[in-house]
Amino acid sequence: MAKQLIFDIKERLGDIVFQMEEKSGKRIYLSVHKSDLRRVASVLHNDLGARFSTASGMDNIKNFEILYHFSFDDSGKIISIRTFVDKDLPSVDSLVPVIGSGAEWVEREMHELLGLDFSGHPGLKRLLLPEDWPQGKYPLRRDFKNE
């Protein structure tokens, strides 16, 4: 079952995944270019039936990194899509049109806490930060100062 899943992914995606790390039997990370994000997410979610669990964005100083964590509940594996986003162009395609409403809130969260833009998102308004939180201040960025 495990090997079949990896095989299916390799067959459908090929070189689109430029790095595949099997950290353990249950944790696999697929690195892809951000332009291929929707394609890969669609394969995992729509073709292979994975459930979207959550996404985690982070500031690597030299770039942003977003991980989208998909759960294959039948086998207990989490396959995470890893993509890097340039600081000068912190924008990526929203996954909502491809995998559904489950991605709505977490993209809003990454938008307000990291300053990432998700194009095609149905409504990128604030989720957690109060309305009077100043624009342009992103708490999860490395250069954020608590003033």
Added chain:
Amino acid sequence: MNDKEKLRKTIIPIGPFHPLQEEPEFFKLYVEGETVVDIDINIGYNHRGIEKLSEAKSYDQAAFLVERICGICSNAHPLAFSQAVEDLLGVEVPERALYIRTIIAELERIHSHLLWLGLAGHFLGYNTVFMWAWKYREPVLDIFEMVTGNRNHYGMNKPGGVRKDIAEEDIPKISKMIAELIPAVDMFKGAVLDDPVLHARLKGVGVLKKEDAVEYAALGPVARASGVNIDVRKDEPYAAYNLVDWKVIIENDGDCFAKTKVRILELYESIEIIRQCLKKIPKGPIDARLKEVPPGEGIGRIEAPRGECIHYIRSDGSNSPVRHKIRAPSFMSVPTAKASVVGQQVADATIILASVDPCYCCTERMAVVDRKSGKEVISSQGLVRLSQEKTRKISLSF
């Protein structure tokens, strides 16, 4: 707009406003007459920047930090976090610790589901259910206090194992307590699941269709009540869940009744899991005594009372996490309220929203707004009273 229409729209608010009504409400329901036509869900009241704070904590401190995310399922977050660190390290936790983790986690599920049952009873006007559910919750909290020192915020889980052991002499006390819970759960099952008035209140109400549960990636009892067969304890077994026999509870109707039934039946499974753990728990160490966390990343997830709770950790080899992402289950399940409350009667709104089991303090901030005028027409307390009144009327007809 003629006088008749004006009369229909000018509803006098029942109940007090919150004095600081500047903030957006958590659940903002738009109504036309008696029907809910739309809902806004606003969160962030309790946003304390815990992920950011974690970056300044040691791995040991971070476990205490995340315990305070929630008072109801406080054990869930330290456990998921500990497992994320253990995933990064690829370490095994001593077997005794796995059993202790399971016992504490299932006691937490019991107290959380009983708390919910009480709330549901209150919203439906069954204050006896409310009082009895919370009465039978007390012995569970007494066990927590005996074993961990605290009724909530147990400080039990750490990367590598657990912080405190369960004393031999306490094991029969826990066994006795859970055995005494069974007749209580039997009573709730009968009182709630066989009551014709509650059938009228809960069946067919607030249905979340299976395809909507999947669309929203819903979790926990909310998903399982709509026929979605997911439970981290079975899908990616952790702690001692694959060392004991138990079953996942699935219902298919997706209504408030199904959600209630799932939570009640899960109580039996939790009692059974604890009973087996108490019999099988081996002697031995409870802590793998981890030293450093090397560079890497890890994901830990567990089945909290409300569903999958997942933590992601990135380490650069220093004492603190570089990134600590936390996703509690309600984050996925609360948005399903949009699919289950729209089109329903406003008197049913409270129980439908409660059946999604969001944080209790957040549900205090409900507001009902007339769609056309934009005016608030019913307060939170008013909504609860509407629900209780509906039960009273139905019971009169039986």
